[in-house]
Every structure is written in structure tokens, then in C-alpha cells.
Amino acid sequence: MQSAPNLVLVGPMGSGKSSIGRRLAERFGLAFTDADREIEARTGASVATIFDCEGEAGFRARERAMLAELLAGESTVVATGGGAVLDPDTRRLLRRRGFVVHLHVGVAQQLERLARDRTRPLLAGEDRAAVLQRLAETREPLYAETADLRFDTDTLSSAETAAALGHLLDAQWRHVASNEGSPASHQAST
Numbered sequence: 565m566q567s568a569p570n571l572v573l574v575g576p577m578g579s580g581k582s583s584i585g586r587r588l589a590e591r592f593g594l595a596f597t598d599a600d601r602e603i604e605a606r607t608g609a610s611v612a613t614i615f616d617c618e619g620e621a622g623f624r625a626r627e628r629a630m631l632a633e634l635l636a637g638e639s640t641v642v643a644t645g646g647g648a649v650l651d652p653d654t655r656r657l658l659r660r661r662g663f664v665v666h667l668h669v670g671v672a673q674q675l676e677r678l679a680r681d682r683t684r685p686l687l688a689g690e691d692r693a694a695v696l697q698r699l700a701e702t703r704e705p706l707y708a709e710t711a712d713l714r715f716d717t718d719t720l721s722s723a724e725t726a727a728a729l730g731h732l733l734d735a736q737w738r739h740v741a742s743n744e745g746s747p748a749s750h751q752a753s754t
């Protein structure tokens with residue numbers, strides 16, 4: 565069993581990082597943050613607007629800083645954006661500060677789940693299937709490199725995924741409580 569202070573979800577758009585993250589946080593009694601929603605709340609601008617004004621590079625810098633802040637503490641579940649793993653410093657940070665779960669989803673399922681979505685700037689063009697395929701090819705190795713555990717969400721609802729993943733995490737991940745090593749817990753264990 566691995567110890568890590570936080571639980572981090574990575575994976576492509578439509579893999580269910582936010583809804584599954586929220587459910588897992590509830591199961592483990594931890595706080596939950598969606599990094600993209602937090603960036604939007606802090607800047608007062610949508611992810612699409614940040615892409616428009618600052619380009620993808622500007623968004624990635626904000627994403628890296630946001631994740632560093634969220635993961636500086638302990639006892640939190642964080643859903644990252646699908647492209648967070650592109651940045652090598654972000655990959656190192658996620659690995660250092662979290663038990664990282666890669667939620668996998670195939671392109672056909674992504675197209676279904678995201679059919680009505682108009683908020684994601686990378687899907688604003690015509691050929692969504694081609695874009696998602698290309699992203700998958702470049703990013704799959706990065707998800708694999710970053711993650712401690714891979715879980716396929718293709719055939720499951722978010723509730724089913726969270727339940728199954730919760731069981732696996734019970735066995736594979738030990739949350740590092742923030743008071744571990746404090747004098748009180750040291751006394752209690754001796």
C-alpha cells in the first residue's frame with residue numbers, strides 16, 4: 565500500500581474526473597477541488613476566455629500554479645484538467661504530492677459524453693473525433709508515466725466507477741493524515 569497526502573485524478577476530457585473525484589472525496593471524508601473550476605473562480609474568467617486571451621501556454625502556467633497550491637497541503641482530492649500532464653513540472657508535482665489515478669476513456673465514449681459540451685476550447689473546431697484521437701496519442705504515455713493506477717471508465721457510470729475505484733484505493737492507497745507524526749499521535753501509538 566502506498567502513502568500519499570492527496571488523491572489526484574488525471575485523464576482525458578469526459579473521463580469523469582470531476583464527478584468521480586467528488587464521490588471519492590465523500591467516501592474518504594476529504595475535501596474536493598476541481599482545478600479548472602478553481603482557476604475560473606479565482607480569475608473570474610472561463611477556461612475558454614483564458615485560452616483566448618493568454619493562449620494555451622498562459623492557461624498551462626495558471627494550471628501549474630493552481631495545482632502547486634492545491635497540493636501543497638494534505639487531505640484533498642483534486643481533479644486536474646485533461647492537459648495538465650503535458651507540463652513536466654506539473655507531472656513531477658502530481659507524483660510527489662499525490663496518489664495519481666488515470667481515468668481512461670476511449671474516443672467513441674468521449675464523443676458521446678461530450679456531445680452537448682460547448683465549453684472546452686480544444687473541441688471548438690469541426691472534427692472532434694480527430695482532435696480527441698490526436699490528443700489521446702500524445703497524452704496516453706504521459707498519463708501512464710504519471711499515474712500509480714489506471715482505471716477504465718468506458719463501460720461504467722460515474723457512480724459505478726467511484727464505487728469500484730473506492731475499493732481499489734482502500735487496498736492500494738493510504739491517506740497520510742495531517743496530524744501523523746505529531747506529539748499527540750506519537751504518544752497515542754507508544
Ligand code: S3P
Binds near residue numbers: 578
Ligand atoms: C483540457 C481539458 C479541460 C480544460 C481545458 C483543456 C485539455 O479539462 O482543462 O479545456 O487540454 O484536455 P477537462 O479534462 O476537465 O475537460
